[in-house]
Amino acid sequence: MSGPFRFSASITPPGAAMSGPEAEERVVAAVVEAILGHRIPPGTRLVERELGKASGASRSAIRNGLLRLAQAGLVELSPNKGASIAQCSPEEARHVFEARIAIETSTARTLAERMTASDRARLEAFIEEERHAYEAGRMEDARHLSRRFHLLLAELAGNPVLTGFVRDLINRQPLLSWGSRDHKPRFCGNEAHRAIVAALAAGDGEKAARLNAEHLRELESELGAERGNTLPAGEEAASGAGAPAGNQ
Amino acid sequence: MSGPFRFSASITPPGAAMSGPEAEERVVAAVVEAILGHRIPPGTRLVERELGKASGASRSAIRNGLLRLAQAGLVELSPNKGASIAQCSPEEARHVFEARIAIETSTARTLAERMTASDRARLEAFIEEERHAYEAGRMEDARHLSRRFHLLLAELAGNPVLTGFVRDLINRQPLLSWGSRDHKPRFCGNEAHRAIVAALAAGDGEKAARLNAEHLRELESELGAERGNTLPAGEEAASGAGAPAGNQ
DNA sequence: TCTGTATAGATTGTCAACAATTCAAGGAGA
DNA sequence: TCTCCTTGAATTGTTGACAATCTATACAGA
Structure with a gap:
């Protein structure tokens, strides 16, 4: 029921594997942009693997990015269940x-x-x-x-x-x-x-x-x-x- | 010259190796407590290894904790140089x-x-x-x-x-x-x-x-x-x- | 037909090893 | 004595593999 949507924006100039805080920043920016552009509904699951494919970032960078997004109130993190776009009551x-x-x-x-x-x-x-x-x-x-x-x-x-x-x-x-x-x-x-x-x-x-x-x-x-x-x-x-x- | 202080509060009931978000929470709480208790001056470096010894938390948990603290404005993270207690001008x-x-x-x-x-x-x-x-x-x-x-x-x-x-x-x-x-x-x-x-x-x-x-x-x-x-x-x-x- | 259970797949959480970078000390040379 | 370079240790950043957990499907029984 939650969301038929998937986050799959291709962001990377092909062949560019960014590293470090840059990759993390890119993940954060991509999700924020998608939210601001009204392209992802709340509840959409953000699977680490998908984010990795889309952004070319390492898993730890993605993890850090999701943590930052969670603290900004944009995504919700539930243990062992992963991240999803926050749903505001x-x-x-x-x-x-x-x-x-x-x-x-x-x-x-x-x-x-x-x-x-x-x-x-x-x-x-x-x-x-x-x-x-x-x-x-x-x-x-x-x-x-x-x-x-x-x-x-x-x-x-x-x-x-x-x-x-x-x-x-x-x-x-x-x-x-x-x-x-x-x-x-x-x-x-x-x-x-x-x-x-x-x-x-x-x-x-x-x-x-x-x-x-x-x-x-x-x-x-x-x-x-x-x-x-x-x-x-x-x-x-x-x-x-x-x-x-x-x-x- | 920045800080002769070291963060070395022993927090763990000996022999308890917490896991997961609990460990992360413990690291965060320990640093916050130390700041509120006025026991760490700004500029004090927070070395991951030391935090690990003191809190018994895994390195990834510590990393996440530091990220949260950084977003709360309590510590500063500089790439490749690590974390330190934030200095407020x-x-x-x-x-x-x-x-x-x-x-x-x-x-x-x-x-x-x-x-x-x-x-x-x-x-x-x-x-x-x-x-x-x-x-x-x-x-x-x-x-x-x-x-x-x-x-x-x-x-x-x-x-x-x-x-x-x-x-x-x-x-x-x-x-x-x-x-x-x-x-x-x-x-x-x-x-x-x-x-x-x-x-x-x-x-x-x-x-x-x-x-x-x-x-x-x-x-x-x-x-x-x-x-x-x-x-x-x-x-x-x-x-x-x-x-x-x-x-x- | 419905319910509860078992199983398989997928996803996240954790850990240890490796690579890259920084910082400080020491020494050679002017 | 001062400057610059080299070298080494210490620390952080990243990767990959493994364990734990959740979700969905298939199945047996009432």
């Missing part, structure tokens, strides 16, 4: 969103205080790029940029510890949307991001933080509402009660 | 404190809203235990409880994601205080904790969050002030040389 999804709001609220405030002209230029250029992707219908790119936007805010705030947390949380995001009806990932609208940048540019960290929190809550409630159709959720549905099944 | 220390404030502010607010009578009783009992430890001069216990208090707040708030972050940050805390003059770890006063609990019990999450943030900032400034006194000489001072006196 609706409750966990709520926790991830709450954590993002907590941390990004802080980074938004910090960034508003320290923002330089260069930061502002970079953010506005980023928003433009995001808009172009949307308008050109390049949804894959738009999704990527949309995630990258939140990470960029954290990076510019200048706290690597918080940035690391945000990265992990963002990477988990696609796993949450697999519960929705059409299995299509939700992503942020460009307008919301534009408003946040405007608030930051005006030095209003409080407003930027508030907008960002509302933005994330909306994203969560869309997810929750869709999930409400497929799951007989009792208590969890309370948060998404206001927005019935409006999807596209 | 003053800048990193600031980031850790900032991260704690960001996250604990959120958990304090959440907890104030959801707090039950049982939570309140537990917190007050905890504070009492902490006070007893202080008054009895059991400083080791007091330090332990003092850390545990902040973790307990996060746990009671009910978000495992944020709790995990807080745990990692708290575990890193002792590494920050090794730069201070007497190498003695700073720890929270019981009064500050009592005030936080009072605010939480009154349902005033805003106040609790503010008190907690001030509490942490005070801790940080004590650390920073002491570090400013001792660092100007020596090889490590390279990072602190940029800001001779006038930071803060």
Whole structure:
């Protein structure tokens, strides 16, 4: 029942057997990319042998990579049973969103205080790029940029510890949307991001933080509402009660 | 010159060769305990062979344990050079404190809203235990409880994601205080904790969050002030040389 | 037909040996 | 005396084989 899917992306330039931390990094990156690209559903088993064939990495490198992924919350390791893509319960999804709001609220405030002209230029250029992707219908790119936007805010705030947390949380995001009806990932609208940048540019960290929190809550409630159709959720549905099944 | 210290705690009940995840867990716990107990200074090399002798764990288990510790920010891994206890620069220390404030502010607010009578009783009992430890001069216990208090707040708030972050940050805390003059770890006063609990019990999450943030900032400034006194000489001072006196 | 059991295959966990790299000491030469 | 090179020990990284565990299939019995 778990998953008819198999992870079998060919990543290696043929004949290249990478070694060491490089191979490990490659395995991690491949799995993360597949998750972000919404190509592996939660529950998919990650067999060491398959990963080895696909990536050309040694078994120990794969093992280390899986360990790192497990600590990032992206895969689950059960003893003697191996690794599989993590399955997020609706409750966990709520926790991830709450954590993002907590941390990004802080980074938004910090960034508003320290923002330089260069930061502002970079953010506005980023928003433009995001808009172009949307308008050109390049949804894959738009999704990527949309995630990258939140990470960029954290990076510019200048706290690597918080940035690391945000990265992990963002990477988990696609796993949450697999519960929705059409299995299509939700992503942020460009307008919301534009408003946040405007608030930051005006030095209003409080407003930027508030907008960002509302933005994330909306994203969560869309997810929750869709999930409400497929799951007989009792208590969890309370948060998404206001927005019935409006999807596209 | 880095470290004359060696990690050689005998942990094993003699003749017990643990296996599997249990051994790995034991290695991790042993290192974490040693850090929390302020028994290993940053920079101490962790040689796999030594860890194996001390813990009775196999080399692969040790390797996995070190990987986990590295991801928690407690040890640094350099390729082909092995593992050593992480050295936190003053800048990193600031980031850790900032991260704690960001996250604990959120958990304090959440907890104030959801707090039950049982939570309140537990917190007050905890504070009492902490006070007893202080008054009895059991400083080791007091330090332990003092850390545990902040973790307990996060746990009671009910978000495992944020709790995990807080745990990692708290575990890193002792590494920050090794730069201070007497190498003695700073720890929270019981009064500050009592005030936080009072605010939480009154349902005033805003106040609790503010008190907690001030509490942490005070801790940080004590650390920073002491570090400013001792660092100007020596090889490590390279990072602190940029800001001779006038930071803060 | 259904249930419980036995067996075979596949997968993970562990270990020991080997290869590669780093670090420190020692010595030759200017 | 100082610098640079060589050499050796110590440590980490990797590989392959073996043991332990789980999963699925086939089968006997009610």
